[in-house]
Amino acid sequence: MKTHSRSRAVRTPGGLSLHVDLRALTVVVLLLAAAGAAGIALIGTGDAKIPAADVLRTLAGNGTAYQDFIVNELRLPRVLVGLLVGASLGLGGALFQSISRNPLGSPDVLGLSQGSTAGALVVIVLMSGSAAQVTVGALVGGLATGLAIYVLAWKQGVHGYRLVLVGIGVNAIMTAVNGYLLTKADLVDATRAVVWMTGSLGGRDWEQVWPLLGLCAVLLPLVLANARGLRMMEMGDDISNALGVRVQRVRLLLMVSAVLLTAAATAAAGPVSFVALTAPQLARRLTRSPGPNLVPSLCMGAALLVAADWASQRAFGADQLPVGVVTGVLGGAYLLWLLVAERRAGRI
Amino acid sequence: MLVDSPPEQRAETAPAPPTRRVVRALGLLLSVVLLLLVALASIAIGAKGLSLDQVWHGLFHDTGTYGDVVVDERLSRTLLGLLVGAALGLSGAVLQALTRNPLADPGLLGINAGASAAVVTAITYFGVTSLTGYVWFAFLGASAVGALVWFLGGSRGATPVRLALAGTAISAALYGYLQAVMITNGAALGKMRFWTVGSLVSAGYSTITQVLPFLAVGTVLALALARPLNAVEMGDDTARALGANLDRTRALAMLAAVVLSGAATAACGPIVFVGLMVPHVVRSFTGPDLRWILPYATVLAPVLLLGADVVGRVVARPAELQVGIVTAIIGGPVFIFLVRRRRTAQL
Numbered sequence: 001m002k003t004h005s006r007s008r009a010v011r012t013p014g015g016l017s018l019h020v021d022l023r024a025l026t027v028v029v030l031l032l033a034a035a036g037a038a039g040i041a042l043i044g045t046g047d048a049k050i051p052a053a054d055v056l057r058t059l060a061g062n063g064t065a066y067q068d069f070i071v072n073e074l075r076l077p078r079v080l081v082g083l084l085v086g087a088s089l090g091l092g093g094a095l096f097q098s099i100s101r102n103p104l105g106s107p108d109v110l111g112l113s114q115g116s117t118a119g120a121l122v123v124i125v126l127m128s129g130s131a132a133q134v135t136v137g138a139l140v141g142g143l144a145t146g147l148a149i150y151v152l153a154w155k156q157g158v159h160g161y162r163l164v165l166v167g168i169g170v171n172a173i174m175t176a177v178n179g180y181l182l183t184k185a186d187l188v189d190a191t192r193a194v195v196w197m198t199g200s201l202g203g204r205d206w207e208q209v210w211p212l213l214g215l216c217a218v219l220l221p222l223v224l225a226n227a228r229g230l231r232m233m234e235m236g237d238d239i240s241n242a243l244g245v246r247v248q249r250v251r252l253l254l255m256v257s258a259v260l261l262t263a264a265a266t267a268a269a270g271p272v273s274f275v276a277l278t279a280p281q282l283a284r285r286l287t288r289s290p291g292p293n294l295v296p297s298l299c300m301g302a303a304l305l306v307a308a309d310w311a312s313q314r315a316f317g318a319d320q321l322p323v324g325v326v327t328g329v330l331g332g333a334y335l336l337w338l339l340v341a342e343r344r345a346g347r348i
Numbered sequence: 349m350l351v352d353s354p355p356e357q358r359a360e361t362a363p364a365p366p367t368r369r370v371v372r373a374l375g376l377l378l379s380v381v382l383l384l385l386v387a388l389a390s391i392a393i394g395a396k397g398l399s400l401d402q403v404w405h406g407l408f409h410d411t412g413t414y415g416d417v418v419v420d421e422r423l424s425r426t427l428l429g430l431l432v433g434a435a436l437g438l439s440g441a442v443l444q445a446l447t448r449n450p451l452a453d454p455g456l457l458g459i460n461a462g463a464s465a466a467v468v469t470a471i472t473y474f475g476v477t478s479l480t481g482y483v484w485f486a487f488l489g490a491s492a493v494g495a496l497v498w499f500l501g502g503s504r505g506a507t508p509v510r511l512a513l514a515g516t517a518i519s520a521a522l523y524g525y526l527q528a529v530m531i532t533n534g535a536a537l538g539k540m541r542f543w544t545v546g547s548l549v550s551a552g553y554s555t556i557t558q559v560l561p562f563l564a565v566g567t568v569l570a571l572a573l574a575r576p577l578n579a580v581e582m583g584d585d586t587a588r589a590l591g592a593n594l595d596r597t598r599a600l601a602m603l604a605a606v607v608l609s610g611a612a613t614a615a616c617g618p619i620v621f622v623g624l625m626v627p628h629v630v631r632s633f634t635g636p637d638l639r640w641i642l643p644y645a646t647v648l649a650p651v652l653l654l655g656a657d658v659v660g661r662v663v664a665r666p667a668e669l670q671v672g673i674v675t676a677i678i679g680g681p682v683f684i685f686l687v688r689r690r691r692t693a694q695l
Contacts, residue, residue: 176676328524335517
């Protein structure tokens with residue numbers, strides 16, 4: 001394995017220096033290209049098929065009225081929701097895994113997804129609410145669970161280990177509540193609940209795009225500005241303190257960001273399983289670089305989700321199976337393949 | 349990336365002073381007494397409460413009275429709860445030691461996903477409808493996935509992180525399949541939503557005899573591994589220096605954990621959290637020595653499971669709450685309280 005030519009320091013005249021990891025940069029560019037290509041393919045897929053060239057022309061504003069309606073009104077918002085949800089889950093997962101310093105410390109494991117699900121199930125099963133009410137319920141459930149985990153894990157500061165354990169306790173409670181609600185529902189509500197719990201992009205429109213986009217636009221710069229501190233915190237609290245990182249402040253800020261990202265993404269598309277867990281692991285294996293790998297994880301999440309939705313539409317027909325079914329299968333299979341390939345290459 | 353324990357705790361594996369050993373042995377005895385009391389409560393309490401006289405009569409002078417029949421019904425359920433609880437606690441403790449990850453539980457290695465996928469397949473494609481019919485499918489699915497995780501996780505060169513990741517990846521793929529089937533097949537959803545919460549209701553002597561041999565073999569194997577696993581917990585280099593056979597110990601520990609949790613899941617569905625919580629709590633008062641953790645976990649896990657089952661029968665009388673739900677709703681807050689209260693001993 002070559003290690004010497006991978007990263008380079010770029011120095012500007014003003015005395016600033018920027019450390020560039022070439023491999024990570026390549027991975028990010030390729031993932032963005034993959035996400036874009038999958039997005040365009042997804043726009044062209046459905047009952048009315050549109051060739052990629054026409055999709056691009058329509059996106060630029062030069063399509064026929066018919067194509068314009070299908071592309072810009074029906075399918076573009078769905079793809080954008082997919083990209084934003086995937087990106088939020090990937091970034092949120094990377095943040096949580098880094099904060100908890102455990103590869104399994106993703107929002108799925110910490111109970112955030114189950115909290116959102118509980119909120120949504122209460123609306124579906126007990127109130128038979130509309131889709132918009134389900135979204136609100138999921139958002140409230142996710143945020144309340146995030147707050148509960150933080151408060152319960154707080155004891156002169158929050159530490160990764162206690163955070164994960166408390167999260168697991170909360171996860172178990174919420175899973176039980178959800179299991180109970182599901183056994184109490186009639187079969188129609190239960191089916192609706194299971195579809196929501198799988199995570200789906202069906203019928204998403206511009207109303208879901210704007211809040212997600214706004215949230216990402218605010219949180220992404222905030223998170224990246226603190227990425228350096230997060231990277232140091234992986235060495236332990238004492239060392240980071242000594243290096244001048246305000247550990248508790250950075251951790252609180254990043255955790256709140258991660259909770260907001262995950263809760264918003266889950267409210268928009270349901271708890272799409274395993275993206276938050278696998279995207280950072282996949283990104284880490286592709287970049288082969290230590291540290292949180294925030295941007296690669298974000299790009300991987302977006303690419304994974306949109307590619308999964310495209311695969312689901314192509315393989316099973318339009319809106320037959322929700323995207324969450326395929327993210328699990330695709331992400332799981334890809335992670336397995338990487339594990340086996342790594343082992344063959346002797347990079348364990 | 350794994351949570352590594354501070355070095356000063358590792359040193360505690362040195363032989364405990366005699367007084368501490370006596371205290372621990374007495375504690376274990378006390379736990380057994382506690383287990384017997386909970387088992388007795390599990391026979392006496394239910395939709396129809398029984399007096400201790402009636403329980404005694406039913407257990408030792410069975411003449412077929414109404415009370416005796418009730419005792420008989422509840423006895424099989426209590427026995428199954430005992431066996432399954434012990435198996436879950438023991439396999440959780442072994443897995444946490446094996447993967448050196450305090451978050452490890454049977455679900456992590458894909459065992460629940462494997463069992464669930466096999467049961468949903470049995471319902472959908474083989475037309476199996478009875479709970480006793482699920483058992484073999486569930487056990488087969490759990491063991492197959494356990495073996496697959498072991499192989500993909502690197503078998504001989506398995507490291508904790510790789511095992512956990514392989515388990516997660518396979519679970520992801522299998523849950524995708526499970527959800528796809530449940531969404532497209534209403535009948536499967538109708539059955540699976542009850543199976544996946546985990547319940548002791550299905551208990552009958554036939555289920556017990558189906559899983560008993562596996563549980564017995566797994567328990568003996570797991571308890572015998574306490575000492576070698578102690579060495580594995582010290583890290584690969586130290587363990588090798590101590591002359592431990594890492595590969596063999598890991599393979600046997602994995603086998604024991606898969607057999608135990610696979611059989612338990614087959615009998616009552618995926619009961620989560622018992623295998624995770626009990627070893628944790630136990631470790632906080634025994635320290636890191638597995639020769640104490642394993643027996644304590646074996647005795648205390650069924651206390652939690654049977655206790656939860658009794659509560660589930662009382663709170664929703666005359667209906668009942670599934671034990672899997674009650675375990676998490678009682679165990680979750682207790683677990684969080686313990687995590688907050690003391691510095692939980694790390695691996």
